[in-house]
Amino acid sequence: MDFSLSEDQLSFQASVRGLLERSCSLDVVRAVAAGDRGAAERVVRDLDALGVRGVMAPDAAGGLGLGLLDAVIIQEMIGRQCAPGDFSGAAIVIAGLSSFGGTSAARAWMTKVVSGEVRPGVALAERIGVRDGTGLRLEGGRLLGRSLFVADGDTATHVFIALPSGSLAIVDATAPGVSRVPLRTIDATRVFSEILFDGVPAEVLTGESLAGAAVNRMTAVARLLVAADALGAMQVMLERAVAYSLERKQFGRVIGSFQAVKHMCAEMAARLEPLRALIWHAAHAFDEGSEEADLLILLAKSHAAEVGVFIARTATEVHGGMGFTDLVGLHYWFKRIGVSRQLFGAPEAVRREAARLQGWVSS
Amino acid sequence: MDLRLSPEHQAFRAHVASLLEGHSHLSPTAADRGLKHPKRLAWQSFLLQEGLAARTVPAAYGGRGEAPDILKSRIISEEFARTGLAPPLAGQGISMLVPTLLELGTEEQRQAYIGPTLRGEMVWCQGYSEPGSGSDLASLTTRAVVDGDDYVINGQKIWTSTAMQADMIFCLVRTEPDAPAHQGISYLLFSMKTPGIEIRPLVDMTGTANFNEVFFTDVRVPRRQIVGKPGEGWKVANATLTHERGMLGDPSASRARLMRVAEIMQRETVDGRSLMEDPVFRDRLIALQARVFAMQANGLRVMSAQLKGESPGMAGLIIKLEGCELNHEIARLAIDAMGELGILYDDSPHLRDDGDWQQKYMYDLGLIIGGGTAQIQKNIISERGLGMPREPKSAKA
Numbered sequence: 001m002d003f004s005l006s007e008d009q010l011s012f013q014a015s016v017r018g019l020l021e022r023s024c025s026l027d028v029v030r031a032v033a034a035g036d037r038g039a040a041e042r043v044v045r046d047l048d049a050l051g052v053r054g055v056m057a058p059d060a061a062g063g064l065g066l067g068l069l070d071a072v073i074i075q076e077m078i079g080r081q082c083a084p085g086d087f088s089g090a091a092i093v094i095a096g097l098s099s100f101g102g103t104s105a106a107r108a109w110m111t112k113v114v115s116g117e118v119r120p121g122v123a124l125a126e127r128i129g130v131r132d133g134t135g136l137r138l139e140g141g142r143l144l145g146r147s148l149f150v151a152d153g154d155t156a157t158h159v160f161i162a163l164p165s166g167s168l169a170i171v172d173a174t175a176p177g178v179s180r181v182p183l184r185t186i187d188a189t190r191v192f193s194e195i196l197f198d199g200v201p202a203e204v205l206t207g208e209s210l211a212g213a214a215v216n217r218m219t220a221v222a223r224l225l226v227a228a229d230a231l232g233a234m235q236v237m238l239e240r241a242v243a244y245s246l247e248r249k250q251f252g253r254v255i256g257s258f259q260a261v262k263h264m265c266a267e268m269a270a271r272l273e274p275l276r277a278l279i280w281h282a283a284h285a286f287d288e289g290s291e292e293a294d295l296l297i298l299l300a301k302s303h304a305a306e307v308g309v310f311i312a313r314t315a316t317e318v319h320g321g322m323g324f325t326d327l328v329g330l331h332y333w334f335k336r337i338g339v340s341r342q343l344f345g346a347p348e349a350v351r352r353e354a355a356r357l358q359g360w361v362s363s
Numbered sequence: 364m365d366l367r368l369s370p371e372h373q374a375f376r377a378h379v380a381s382l383l384e385g386h387s388h389l390s391p392t393a394a395d396r397g398l399k400h401p402k403r404l405a406w407q408s409f410l411l412q413e414g415l416a417a418r419t420v421p422a423a424y425g426g427r428g429e430a431p432d433i434l435k436s437r438i439i440s441e442e443f444a445r446t447g448l449a450p451p452l453a454g455q456g457i458s459m460l461v462p463t464l465l466e467l468g469t470e471e472q473r474q475a476y477i478g479p480t481l482r483g484e485m486v487w488c489q490g491y492s493e494p495g496s497g498s499d500l501a502s503l504t505t506r507a508v509v510d511g512d513d514y515v516i517n518g519q520k521i522w523t524s525t526a527m528q529a530d531m532i533f534c535l536v537r538t539e540p541d542a543p544a545h546q547g548i549s550y551l552l553f554s555m556k557t558p559g560i561e562i563r564p565l566v567d568m569t570g571t572a573n574f575n576e577v578f579f580t581d582v583r584v585p586r587r588q589i590v591g592k593p594g595e596g597w598k599v600a601n602a603t604l605t606h607e608r609g610m611l612g613d614p615s616a617s618r619a620r621l622m623r624v625a626e627i628m629q630r631e632t633v634d635g636r637s638l639m640e641d642p643v644f645r646d647r648l649i650a651l652q653a654r655v656f657a658m659q660a661n662g663l664r665v666m667s668a669q670l671k672g673e674s675p676g677m678a679g680l681i682i683k684l685e686g687c688e689l690n691h692e693i694a695r696l697a698i699d700a701m702g703e704l705g706i707l708y709d710d711s712p713h714l715r716d717d718g719d720w721q722q723k724y725m726y727d728l729g730l731i732i733g734g735g736t737a738q739i740q741k742n743i744i745s746e747r748g749l750g751m752p753r754e755p756k757s758a759k760a
Contacts, residue, residue, distance in 0.1 A: 259754070278657035354649045
């Protein structure tokens with residue numbers, strides 16, 4: 001019985017953290033947010049040098065053969081530095097492709113995703129809920145319609161699409177008939193696109209029941225990784241709030257010596273620690289194939305959204321007026337957390353799924 | 364990360380399960396009232412004999428002398444919860460005094476008190492808080508003055524649970540009034556039958572006297588009844604406070620409580636429609652479920668650190684604050700879900716669950732305040748966990 005990260009996991013996490021602290025400073029975050037694609041790609045290249053892109057892929061596909069828990073602790077460091085890139089997109093797609101076992105088509109795609117030859121865009125939003133009349137359909141092997149909030153739509157060579165039937169379709173993002181419209185969210189460190197498909201040839205991975213499982217796995221991994229990203233951002237916001245409170249003086253004392261401020265920080269910590277354990281537990285359950293995994297991931301995703309808004313707001317308040325400015329750059333993390341709350345299902349939608357999963361909704 | 368039990372612990376669970384299931388007829392029930400009901404004492408003696416109570420207390424003092432094994436302790440408590448049988452006695456004597464005597468008591472004190480306490484024959488109460496000394500416990504003013512071979516005690520304690528039933532008290536008194544607050548306190552053990560002790564039940568907001576006030580007027584206690592040296596009482600008491608903090612906030616109990624609320628929401632109807640069909644209540648239920656699961660995972664993390672002999676750090680510091688608050692909110696959801704029926708109490712017609720939820724909602728507020736208030740917990744978290752400055756100490760009053 002051991003509920004903790006292994007020595008290997010801790011040292012891997014530390015090396016990802018060390019790399020990103022060098023590679024993705026606040027200046028780099030600012031450049032990325034201002035639209036410097038080169039700056040974003042340099043961070044991606046540095047991360048790829050560690051081989052993280054294939055963390056969840058088997059050795060045979062060139063991956064590290066590790067699990068979702070390992071992906072989670074990497075993603076936490078990515079959120080910690082507000083880093084750009086398609087690490088989570090690759091992990092989501094690899095998790096989906098792995099449901100097809102060793103079938104040659106899925107394995108071939110996986111190998112290319114691991115190597116970075118195929119850069120994935122992930123179109124999952126319509127599986128969670130249709131907004132603004134979006135939606136996709138397949139007619140004679142051709143894809144029609146449009147999808148919102150496709151993650152990493154800018155760097156994608158291919159889009160991996162969850163179809164309403166539960167199948168997984170793959171489309172060449174450079175094919176004629178594909179148009180990408182960049183969306184501007186509050187979080188400019190990550191890129192989301194609307195992608196329109198006008199009768200584009202799509203490869204649908206075979207095995208209907210397997211495909212349903214693939215889309216479910218992709219959704220689960222997407223949700224837990226976005227929760228882990230927010231966790232990293234929350235941790236850094238708490239640390240920065242404490243550090244700022246020990247520098248800033250008012251009334252002749254550091255403000256961190258006032259109980260009002262101490263208690264705000266204590267409340268953040270008290271809500272953050274159990275969330276971290278819940279995310280680990282959910283990842284471990286997924287890796288073990290436990291029947292509790294789906295529920296744990298839904299609870300972790302929705303809980304991260306709630307703790308996230310509390311910490312983003314409270315840590316900003318501890319910074320006083322400075323937190324409101326662009327000078328300290330805290331708002332990048334505030335916005336990262338705000339976007340993670342809504343992505344892949346806002347908390348109310350995710351809790352409704354959790355209720356349905358437990359048989360607590362009749363209709 | 365590996366949440367499986369080793370073969371040794373799996374075998375231990377099977378052993379405990381068969382022991383309990385094979386002797387379930389001996390377990391006392393709610394009908395067997397009184398701390399010293401013969402059935403309770405017989406059950407405790409069976410549990411002691413089988414090592415299901417006081418496992419790690421040395422055999423010389425009436426325990427089983429097993430090496431500490433947090434996982435085995437957890438398996439035992441899970442099996443009691445699963446079978447619904449009466450758990451081992453766990454009053455303040457067993458949970459706080461026995462560990463203190465094992466650590467700091469004299470051989471004579473251990474021989475005299477540990478055995479009868481473990482067997483349930485000797486019931487203890489705790490004399491710590493005073494009307495003027497709650498969060499600032501070290502300011503306590505109950506005086507003990509040396510007179511020949513005795514201490515003579517005058518003063519008042521409050522929040523003393525089981526004072527009425529207790530044979531003995533472990534009590535903090537001020538013996539060195541001129542020393543700094545923390546260095547002038549001593550830890551005494553004496554009989555609650557000693558002349559000069561008056562007990563007044565303290566009725567609380569639930570309508571029950573869960574606590575008492577205890578008054579001391581010229582109470583004479585032999586000087587050998589001290590644990591540790593005169594003036595060391597604060598250190599001695601802190602050894603036991605650590606034990607008390609570990610007791611509060613059991614995440615598996617929170618999970619059971621939440622599932623009871625889910626049952627209420629499935630069972631209760633408004634306009635013929637199940638409350639579980641109401642998306643507002645359902646959303647609140649799942650939001651609390653997420654917090655319960657998070658606290659359970661946090662508990663696993665704490666236990667894992669303890670198994671490795673590491674400090675659980677922040678994960679441990681937050682348990683009292685978050686755990687008590689969570690239980691309180693679960694009770695509130697149960698009351699809200701029942702709507703007007705949720706306000707019924709005592710023996711009212713239409714009462715649900717014996718009025719348990721209002722009782723819990725109020726009692727849990729007591730738990731949020733007692734054993735270190737939520738605000739004191741936040742001081743501890745920010746100071747010990749986040750490295751923020753301690754409150755400046757005011758000049759000695």
